[in-house]
Amino acid sequence: MEEFTVPIGPQHPALKEPISLRMTFDGEVVKHVDVRLGYNHRGMEKMAEERSYIQNLYLTERICGICSHSHTTCFAQGVEKLMEIEPPKRGLYIRTLVAEIERVHSHLLWLGVAGHEAGFDTFFMYTWRDREIVMDILESISGNRVHYAINTFGGVRRDISEAQKQTILDSLGLLKQRTEYYTNIGTTEPTFVARIKGVGKLSKELALSLCAVGPTVRASGIKSDVRKDDPYAVYNEIPFEVCTADTGDVFGRVVVRVNELFECYKMIEFMLKNLPVGDIVVKAPRRVKENEVVSRYEAPRGENLHYIKSNGTDKPERLKVRAPTLANYPATVEMLKGCFIADIPLIFAAIDPCICCAERMVELVNVKNGEASVVSFGDLKKLASEQYKKCGNKPEPVSIAKQLEKIRRKS
Amino acid sequence: MLAQLVRWSRIKSPWVLHLNTGACNACDIEVLASLMPRFDLERFGVQLKGTPRHADVIICTGPVTRQTKDRIIRVYEQVPDPKFVVAVGACAMSGCVYRGMYNVIGGIDQVIPVNAYIPGCPVRPDAFIDGVVKLLGSL
Ligand code: SF4
Numbered sequence: 164m165e166e167f168t169v170p171i172g173p174q175h176p177a178l179k180e181p182i183s184l185r186m187t188f189d190g191e192v193v194k195h196v197d198v199r200l201g202y203n204h205r206g207m208e209k210m211a212e213e214r215s216y217i218q219n220l221y222l223t224e225r226i227c228g229i230c231s232h233s234h235t236t237c238f239a240q241g242v243e244k245l246m247e248i249e250p251p252k253r254g255l256y257i258r259t260l261v262a263e264i265e266r267v268h269s270h271l272l273w274l275g276v277a278g279h280e281a282g283f284d285t286f287f288m289y290t291w292r293d294r295e296i297v298m299d300i301l302e303s304i305s306g307n308r309v310h311y312a313i314n315t316f317g318g319v320r321r322d323i324s325e326a327q328k329q330t331i332l333d334s335l336g337l338l339k340q341r342t343e344y345y346t347n348i349g350t351t352e353p354t355f356v357a358r359i360k361g362v363g364k365l366s367k368e369l370a371l372s373l374c375a376v377g378p379t380v381r382a383s384g385i386k387s388d389v390r391k392d393d394p395y396a397v398y399n400e401i402p403f404e405v406c407t408a409d410t411g412d413v414f415g416r417v418v419v420r421v422n423e424l425f426e427c428y429k430m431i432e433f434m435l436k437n438l439p440v441g442d443i444v445v446k447a448p449r450r451v452k453e454n455e456v457v458s459r460y461e462a463p464r465g466e467n468l469h470y471i472k473s474n475g476t477d478k479p480e481r482l483k484v485r486a487p488t489l490a491n492y493p494a495t496v497e498m499l500k501g502c503f504i505a506d507i508p509l510i511f512a513a514i515d516p517c518i519c520c521a522e523r524m525v526e527l528v529n530v531k532n533g534e535a536s537v538v539s540f541g542d543l544k545k546l547a548s549e550q551y552k553k554c555g556n557k558p559e560p561v562s563i564a565k566q567l568e569k570i571r572r573k574s
Numbered sequence: 575m576l577a578q579l580v581r582w583s584r585i586k587s588p589w590v591l592h593l594n595t596g597a598c599n600a601c602d603i604e605v606l607a608s609l610m611p612r613f614d615l616e617r618f619g620v621q622l623k624g625t626p627r628h629a630d631v632i633i634c635t636g637p638v639t640r641q642t643k644d645r646i647i648r649v650y651e652q653v654p655d656p657k658f659v660v661a662v663g664a665c666a667m668s669g670c671v672y673r674g675m676y677n678v679i680g681g682i683d684q685v686i687p688v689n690a691y692i693p694g695c696p697v698r699p700d701a702f703i704d705g706v707v708k709l710l711g712s713l
Contacts, residue, residue, distance in 0.1 A: 203596050205639055206675035225671050228600020228696060272603065291610040298607075309600040309696045 191503050196496045211482040216242055224310050232265045233462035235314040237469045240395060241458030242316055245451045245473050254318030254443040259396045260434045261313050263427045268297040269463035270420045274345060277417060280508045281358045293341045296334050303327055318444030328435050335428055342424050349417045359413040363498040363510035366411055375494035376487045377465020381407045382415035389461040401430050413509055449477050462487050585710050587619035591629035595646055597636025600696035601663040605633060608699035615703055626652035637665045637672045638679040650686045658709060661688045664695040
């Protein structure tokens with residue numbers, strides 16, 4: 164059997180976060196995966212050292228657009244610890260409220276992407292339409308759709324009025340109804356389930372030893388959630404369950420995320436109904452005493468970690484960020500090993516919801532003669548679905564080159 | 575006559591290519607959101623394409639990082655003429671918060687010519703649609 168090396172990425176126009184994966188295939192089966200990073204590297208951590216704390220708050224917000232609140236909260240929490248201030252209860256509640264609403268938006272976005280990668284575009288459109296409800300809520304609270312900028316040191320910047328509370332509660336009803344519908348589709352619709360079951364297996368032991376985080380590890384049956392294990396903000400006051408699944412495949416990850424959505428709705432409702440009265444912010448000092456701190460946060464995709472070292476000035480001496488996706492790369496590599504080409508988009512989407520776009524460029528290099536050919540991700544997907552049609556749900560190793568040739572001739 | 579036909583078809587169905595040059599994802603999800611049912615950019619015939627060779631308009635998000643610079647130029651060269659570049663978001667315009675970082679060159683216009691700038695951090699889908707329609711109107 165011929166061996167192929169397939170570099171995916173790094174900079175395909177439709178790829179969200181540029182990353183390069185160099186995969187070696189034996190026929191149709193992935194043998195080795197080599198992850199190459201650094202295409203999106205901008206030099207943030209270094210820049211953070213040259214900016215004051217409050218400026219850095221807005222800088223950390225722009226680490227990632229999908230979970231922007233998670234990074235600011237993580238950073239703000241750490242700096243508050245360094246400053247030795249305690250935000251008022253109401254501020255913390257609003258902060259957590261935004262965090263949970265953000266989780267809803269992120270999970271809905273991810274569900275759509277999973278549907279899209281499995282070839283179920285209707286699902287994609289549905290979830291993204293309903294995601295707009297969440298975006299409206301976020302906009303009404305913070306004034307912006309994506310970068311909420313609601314955090315500040317010592318609390319939050321905007322209060323929630325009674326009228327806002329009511330509108331959020333009203334829209335929650337609709338969201339719940341829609342999510343039930345998605346649960347139905349995502350977990351019982353036979354074609355969809357057949358496509359995602361058993362794909363991208365990650366055993367419990369492997370997930371533990373590779374330090375996977377977030378829904379990826381929870382889908383392997385491990386109850387790991389910073390919100391429960393090391394409660395920050397007001398999570399020790401809010402009742403919620405950590406959702407897990409024990410299948411350890413893409414199906415499990417769908418189940419975990421859908422269940423988490425329901426938990427989010429419960430928490431949002433609880434927080435709105437039990438919103439304490441009082442201030443939303445306390446005054447924060449400009450300078451920070453010399454110290455260091457590690458701050459943890461459960462982002463929609465897993466544990467987010469910030470390490471901050473202060474040196475007595477108004478600028479941090481060092482900021483180190485470990486985002487959840489990075490922690491999941493080793494697990495991703497393991498999951499991809501032994502899978503079929505047809506499953507790569509799906510497995511990828513299951514871990515890294517950043518890849519929402521339709522098509523990516525894949526270059527197939529025939530190792531024997533070094534001949535390179537470029538195929539779009541669309542072709543790859545076509546190839547995938549054709550093969551699935553042909554042999555039911557058990558793809559067999561066939562020559563990629565032959566199939567690609569066929570698709571090319573057709574189009 | 576033929577020129578008119580070409581112009582008409584160009585305005586009626588601009589195919590776009592989404593190019594992330596180091597953005598923070600927020601602009602990207604907003605660009606996607608404007609193609610989704612609520613905002614539905616497709617009613618103007620706009621379609622998202624995966625390869626540069628099919629596209630008329632490149633939608634750039636994010637500042638130019640050193641590693642992506644060459645690729646941007648390569649993608650730009652692959653797009654058939656006439657091509658248009660839309661810089662989406664404060665990053666693509668000037669570099670936004672990333673301005674001055676060691677790995678960031680600046681806005682998209684440092685590397686390739688830009689036809690339209692859409693401000694915002696991130697751009698709202700409404701602004702994005704407005705920008706695209708204005709670009710189409712200027713053809
Ligand atoms: S303009 Fe703002 S939202 Fe858009 S990519 Fe840049 S930092 Fe992110």
